[in-house]
Amino acid sequence: MADIITRLKNRGEVFWENPGYGRMPAGRRELTMEDILDAEARLRRFAPLLQALFPETEASGGIIESPLREIEAMRRALNGADGVQIDGRLFMKMDSDLAVAGSVKARGGIYEVLKHTEDLALAAGLLTGCGDDYAKLAAPEAAEFFAGHKVQVGSTGNLGMSIGIMSAALGYEAIVHMSSDAKQWKKDLLRKKGVTVREYEGDYGEAVRQGRALSDADPRSYFVDDENSRDLFLGYAVAALRLKKQLEEQHVAVNAEHPAAVYIPCGVGGAPGGICFGLKEVWGDAVRVYFGEPVECPSMLLGLATGKYNGICVQDAGLSGKTAADGLACGRTSGFAGKFIEPVLSGVYTVSDDRLLPYLRQLYQTEGLFIEPSSCAAIHGPVLAKQNIQASEKETGSAETAAVQTTILWATGGSLVPEAVRREFLGTEA
């Protein structure tokens, strides 16, 4: 362990296999598949309302879901470099294109706002029960009621966009507390949607602290707690049920003989944690889940490897926490997510910022897909995994037992990035 911490402190890229994998805590787990199914049912109840509020969700009947794309040209390009060989088929889960919020936060963030809305509406008699027609919450009388309530959140950017856009569309007074890492275009977009944006000099943790304090002092305010929220976590977990259907449609088997590996960029840990929880509930050991973090901000890895979870931050290890992957700039991990997924998470790796833009451009050139820099942390996962396997095979002289047949890179954001910023990332400004 001392070795891994030293390598993190030196900003080296690491591929850490979780020694805690498979060590299940005794007793019933706090959340189960039943909770995921409950969340999925709630999203279905709200589908007619989403369809009414966001015309872009019309085609999918008010269900916000992203495509699963096979990226064979990108696989060939990756295999050409670094002497690695990514086996089997390579897919990208395009949460970068999720409707309404343009990032993975459209899962957890929107789900939590809807859950809170259901609680309020049932208590106030706006809904008579879960069988009621939820589309009526789009009516002006409902908006008037929600206008008397606030929703607040602290964010590096994308969570704020998801919570802010959804809350404002329902009529809530929405306040997003942003860290200094947050991109200007995200603040501009939110203000255009009628969301109040408060900015803080400090980091993400500071924005969360201030937002929470303001919200807690106000009985009509609801605070979305990125570090502890079970609702956010469950909204993310629903992704697994949707992915299962997509893999079946594409005739991709995932089982003990056909293992899959999934690579997800990690910030505070809620989004990748929730998705990981869902995936493991659906596939168990047949799916291996890895989180990717920037070398300057490996908060989940630091929390797990030291066993301190949210009791340690990257600055404690002498790292800056600053990264071009703005969505991953959370210096302290979620204690809840870290502890909860520890027994089911296969590992965590770190990626140097220098790789993000080259990957972003390579994906655009080979597949015509645009994703934001934070999302690109997923791409380096299978490369490091393969190098890791090759190194250990050389050491032990024996081959891996069951090679991964399906690799999924989780693209976590991108579609709302404005054209001018996109061109900057792609290096096509002229």
Ligand SMILES: *Cc1c(COP(=O)(O)O)cnc(C)c1O
């Ligand atoms: C939020 C975010 C993540 C990671 O989610 P956490 O819940 O912070 O771990 C990854 N990529 C993008 C683009 C994000 O916005």
